[in-house]
Amino acid sequence: MDALIIAGRSFHSxxxxxxxxxxxxxxxxxxxxxxxxxxxxxxLRRVDIDNPDDYMLKHIDRERYLLLPNTSGARDxxxxxxxxxxxxxxxxxxxxxxxxxxxxxxxxxxxxxxxRAAKILVKDGFTVLPYINADPILAKxxxxxxxxxxxxxxxPIGTNKGVRTRDNIAIIIEQAHVPVVVDAGLxxxxxxxxxxxxxxxxxxxxxxxxVSPNPGMMAAAFKKGVEAGREAxxxxxxxxxxxxxxxxxxxxxxxxxx
Amino acid sequence: MSFPDxxxxxxxKEVLDRILGKSAQDVERALQAERPSIExxxxxxxxxxxxxxxxxxxxxxxxxxxxxxxxxxxxxxIYISNECxxxxxxxxxxxxxxxxxxxxxxxxxxxxxxTLHRQEFRHVLVLTGEAPNAxxxxxxxxxxxxxxPLFSSISxxxxxxxxxxxxxxxxxxxxxLTIYQETYDPVLYEQLHPYGKxxxxxxxxxxxxxxxxxxxxxxxxxxxxxxxxxxxxxxxxGLHGLFLAHRFWRTQVSxxxxxxxxxxxxxxxxYQVTDRQMVQGICAMRLLLPDGGLTLSTRESARFRDNLIPxxxxxxxxxxxxxPGGYSxxxxxxxxxxxxxxxxxxxISRVIRAKGYEAVWKDWDAAFLEENAx
Numbered sequence: 001m002d003a004l005i006i007a008g009r010s011f012h013s014x015x016x017x018x019x020x021x022x023x024x025x026x027x028x029x030x031x032x033x034x035x036x037x038x039x040x041x042x043x044l045r046r047v048d049i050d051n052p053d054d055y056m057l058k059h060i061d062r063e064r065y066l067l068l069p070n071t072s073g074a075r076d077x078x079x080x081x082x083x084x085x086x087x088x089x090x091x092x093x094x095x096x097x098x099x100x101x102x103x104x105x106x107x108x109x110x111x112x113x114x115x116r117a118a119k120i121l122v123k124d125g126f127t128v129l130p131y132i133n134a135d136p137i138l139a140k141x142x143x144x145x146x147x148x149x150x151x152x153x154x155x156p157i158g159t160n161k162g163v164r165t166r167d168n169i170a171i172i173i174e175q176a177h178v179p180v181v182v183d184a185g186l187x188x189x190x191x192x193x194x195x196x197x198x199x200x201x202x203x204x205x206x207x208x209x210x211v212s213p214n215p216g217m218m219a220a221a222f223k224k225g226v227e228a229g230r231e232a233x234x235x236x237x238x239x240x241x242x243x244x245x246x247x248x249x250x251x252x253x254x255x256x257x258x
Numbered sequence: 259m260s261f262p263d264x265x266x267x268x269x270x271k272e273v274l275d276r277i278l279g280k281s282a283q284d285v286e287r288a289l290q291a292e293r294p295s296i297e298x299x300x301x302x303x304x305x306x307x308x309x310x311x312x313x314x315x316x317x318x319x320x321x322x323x324x325x326x327x328x329x330x331x332x333x334x335x336i337y338i339s340n341e342c343x344x345x346x347x348x349x350x351x352x353x354x355x356x357x358x359x360x361x362x363x364x365x366x367x368x369x370x371x372x373t374l375h376r377q378e379f380r381h382v383l384v385l386t387g388e389a390p391n392a393x394x395x396x397x398x399x400x401x402x403x404x405x406x407p408l409f410s411s412i413s414x415x416x417x418x419x420x421x422x423x424x425x426x427x428x429x430x431x432x433x434x435l436t437i438y439q440e441t442y443d444p445v446l447y448e449q450l451h452p453y454g455k456x457x458x459x460x461x462x463x464x465x466x467x468x469x470x471x472x473x474x475x476x477x478x479x480x481x482x483x484x485x486x487x488x489x490x491x492x493x494x495x496g497l498h499g500l501f502l503a504h505r506f507w508r509t510q511v512s513x514x515x516x517x518x519x520x521x522x523x524x525x526x527x528x529y530q531v532t533d534r535q536m537v538q539g540i541c542a543m544r545l546l547l548p549d550g551g552l553t554l555s556t557r558e559s560a561r562f563r564d565n566l567i568p569x570x571x572x573x574x575x576x577x578x579x580x581x582p583g584g585y586s587x588x589x590x591x592x593x594x595x596x597x598x599x600x601x602x603x604x605x606i607s608r609v610i611r612a613k614g615y616e617a618v619w620k621d622w623d624a625a626f627l628e629e630n631a632x
Contacts, residue, residue, distance in 0.1 A: 021327020023614045045410075045623045048380075075475075075508055079626050086625050104510035105503065105549040158325055210327050 001230055004202050006179055007095075007127045007148040009066075011038040014196065015226045016068070016181060018206025020046065022215060025055055031209045032065070035219035040065045041097050041204065043072040044083045049090040068129070070097035077116035084121055096121060097151070098130040107157045111138050115145070122146035131183055134165035139172045139180075150176060151204065153184035154195060158207045160187025163194050173199045189225025196229025197237060261501050262463045268497075270443065270490055273300075277489045280304035289313055294545045296497060302542035303492045311538060318541035318570040321548050329618045330610050331551075331573045332603065333381040334374050335415070337582040338362045338401055340592060342387025344454030346440070348485065348518055348525040350580075350594045351387040353454070357592035360582045361392045364404050371405040373585040377577065377603050380620040381411040383436060385580075385594075388417035388455055395423050402430040411622035413476065417455070418465040424472030433627055434476035435469040437462070438516065441486035442494035446528075450485060466498070470506035475626075477502055477511055478553060483536065484518030484527030492539045496546045503547065512551030512573065513543050519557045519595040533562060537569060544570035556597040560609075563599050567613045576606040 004011040016039040022028035032040055040060060048054040049069075060067055069087040074080035077100065084096040098121065100113040109131050115138065121128045127148045132138055134152035142150055152169055155161035162185065163169060173180050179201035186192050192203045205222055212218035280301040288298035289310065301307060307314060339361035342351040350357065362370065374382060384401065386393045393416070402412055413434030414427060424435070441447050444459045451457045466477050479498055481491035495513060503511045515536060518527045531539075540552060553573040554566055563574065577600075579585055580593035599606075607617035 021329060022616060023328035024611065024616050045626075046618070046621055048410075048620060073622065073626060075626070082625055082628055083623065086623075102508045104508070160324070207324065207327065211323050 001227055002234065004179065006129070011066070012036075013038045013223070013226075014202040014230055015192070015223055016041065016183075016202055016204040017209060017219065018204065019043070019056060019060075020072075020206055021210035023210075025059060027215045028056075028210070029059060031215040031219040032060075033219075034216040034223065035205075035209070036223045038064075038066060039068050041068040041070045041206075044069050044087055045073045049087055049092070066095065067092060068095050068097050070099050070131075071117075072099045072101065074100050074117075075102040075113075076100065076110070077113045077120065080113070080117040081120050081124075084117075084126060085124070088126070094125055095127040095148075096129065098128050101131075109133055109153070111135060114138075115141055118142050118147050119145045129181070134168035134172060136168055136171040136175060139176060143176060143178050147178060149179045149181050149201075151181045151183040154182050154191065155185025157184040159185050160208055161185050162187060162191035163198070166194075166198070169195070169200070170198055189221045192222050192225040193229035193232070196226055197232045199233050202226075260464055261467055261498055262460050264497070264501055265442075265463060265494070268494075273493055274487065274490055276300055277304045277493060280306045282306050282309070285310050288545070289317060291545075293548075296500065296546075299496050299542060299546045300493060302545060303489060303496075303539060307538060307542070308534065311534060311541075314541045314545070315537065315569050318544040319568050321544055322552075322570045322572065323568075325549055326572050328615045329621075330567060330571065330615050331381065331618045331621050332379065332607070333383055333411075333413075333573060333575055334377075334379045334603070335383045335385050335555075335575060335578050335580070336367070336370050336374065336405075337385045337580055337584070337594065338367055338370075339386040339389065339393045340582050340594065341389035341392035342454075343389050344387070344456040345452045346454075346456060347450050347452070348482065350592060353389075355592075359592075361386075361389075362582050364400060366583055366586075367401050368404050369586040370583065371408050375408040378619045379603070380409050381413070381622065382409050383413045383415055383434075383575075385414075386416045395419065395426055399426055399430040402427070402432055406431040406624065410620050410624050413478070415478075418462055419468065421468045421471045424469050424474060428473050428627070431624060431627055433474065433622065434478065435466070435474045436478035436480075436514065437465045437469070438480045438482055438514070439463060439495070439498070440482045442481060442491050442498075443486040446486050466502055467505065470502060470509050475509055476551070477506070477509055478514055478551070479511070480514035480516055480553075482516050482518055483531040483539075484529055487529060488531050488535050488539070492542070496543055499543070499547050499550060503550065510549070510551060511547065512553055513547065514553040514555065515540055516555060516557055519598065537566070540566065540570050556599040557595065558598055560599045560601055564609050564613065567610060567615060574606070574610075576601070576603040 017037045071080040071083045100110045101107045129149045131151045139150040155164040181202045182195040182200045183204040284301035285307045288301040415436040447459045556578040610617045
């Protein structure tokens with residue numbers, strides 16, 4: 001598979017994985033391994049960032065994975081910025097998955113606060129990967145302020161509903177100059193394949209792996225889904241047509257007419 | 259509109275009649291609903307739903323796992339005072355009980371906190387009675403500032419405050435509030451609270467939203483099961499939770515299911531809430547509030563708690579002691595009630611793991627509130 005380039009850095013895998021909701025740290029590590037992922041995101045609220053013995057931080061091999069801290073739980077710009085800076089101060093690379101989700105119910109991203117935080121963090125030298133609703137205009141704004149990707153949701157987080165925001169994601173993909181990572185709501189490898197076939201640069205998956213009875217096997221399945229989708233996109237999918245097109249055209253006889 | 263206003267719209271007898279009148283069909287419809295309405299909730303807690311406990315539990319399990327994953331968040335209470343001027347007839351802290359009283363000093367509080375920190379706890383719930391001459395808002399602020407460096411989340415379960423009081427708590431570093439209505443039956447409430455500040459039913463009913471107003475991130479409510487009618491108290495707890503979730507959309511609402519325990523004073527439950535009813539209440543609450551935290555304390559037996567883990571619970575306490583000073587074995591006062599599950603935090607976390615869940619000790623960061631806290 002061709003490499004995924006984010007902010008000038010090259011990654012083999014186009015599948016990013018999350019670390020929440022797993023039944024054990026062992027299950028999480030197995031899923032990470034099987035996913036073939038190069039980028040794993042960790043909620044700063046879940047780890048003790050200053051503690052080198054923190055189980056999760058200790059067991060994620062930073063030679064192998066880019067540890068992408070996220071600001072999950074932040075209610076506004078200020079909180080997200082504060083968390084990102086803390087992670088950097090604690091020795092994390094200055095990459096941040098920006099999540100501002102003031103509503104603890106559907107965990108939908110706040111476009112206004114996300115935009116404000118993105119501006120500050122980019123200026124501050126961070127590589128910013130913002131989680132957003134599938135809003136093409138917001139994606140343009142974030143791109144303009146210097147975000148390294150945009151990460152539109154396929155469906156509300158944790159719902160496993162698939163690419164429900166398909167039409168808007170298609171517009172974002174068409175217009176974006178930065179990689180588009182479809183984040184949230186992907187529940188099956190076929191959903192990941194669908195996003196990749198549409199031309200998304202990568203996908204991020206967490207709940208579908210974490211709550212599967214077999215996270216490792218599910219991660220391997222997602223890996224294949226992502227690869228299949230990417231290859232199909234590169235190969236060029238046939239266009240879907242409304243009407244059947246005969247291989248011997250019905251109006252072929254008219255070709256001779258000048 | 260405030261919740262006390264919303265509450266006034268309901269006639270208790272009518273609510274009870276509706277719940278008791280729900281049919282099997284109503285229950286089936288409620289179980290099928292994508293987002294159950296408050297009417298559906300009435301069906302789910304009704305006697306008609308008793309036969310549907312298994313499908314109700316299955317639905318609750320599935321929603322909880324999807325939303326919260328295979329995680330149980332761990333917390334522990336710290337009692338800093340058992341002095342109280344209220345006369346709640348069911349409570350060990352009742353001021354007419356002649357038990358040894360104690361309010362911890364800041365040093366003692368810190369000792370307790372250090373003991374709990376060593377046991378890996380990062381989420382704590384600070385508790386007191388209601389005794390303005392023993393614990394005032396400024397004493398709480400001092401206590402919170404003292405223990406704040408040790409914990410990532412500090413919640414309060416203390417006497418009700420006004421909005422300004424809760425703002426002071428947020429400033430000091432508190433992110434959560436737990437306040438039980440005890441019972442939503444105003445007549446019974448009056449009988450159970452013969453004197454003291456707590457006697458004011460309406461003031462208590464409006465307390466969670468004063469916390470929301472002040473910007474607290476987590477608000478926990480509940481009825482003390484065994485006081486009032488199970489159907490009435492469960493229904494109004496659900497209604498209250500739904501109201502708070504809509505009104506304070508940035509705040510996470512959680513619901514606790516405290517069932518009354520033996521305490522000094524010898525109070526006997528007025529209403530027997532069975533294990534089956536408790537499970538029904540918890541699972542129905544999950545369907546009503548798919549994103550709400552559902553909390554279970556050590557009041558319940560080890561066996562019951564273990565079996566509830568996969569049914570919808572998201573937060574559990576462990577190794578709890580309800581007496582001030584009890585963790586570090588300082589000259590402790592009398593406890594609020596007798597706990598049932600007395601296993602150590604490590605033991606409970608082993609059980610959680612055996613059930614296929616991960617005990618999560620830290621799921622918040624004090625840094626969220628840093629600018630507020632000073």
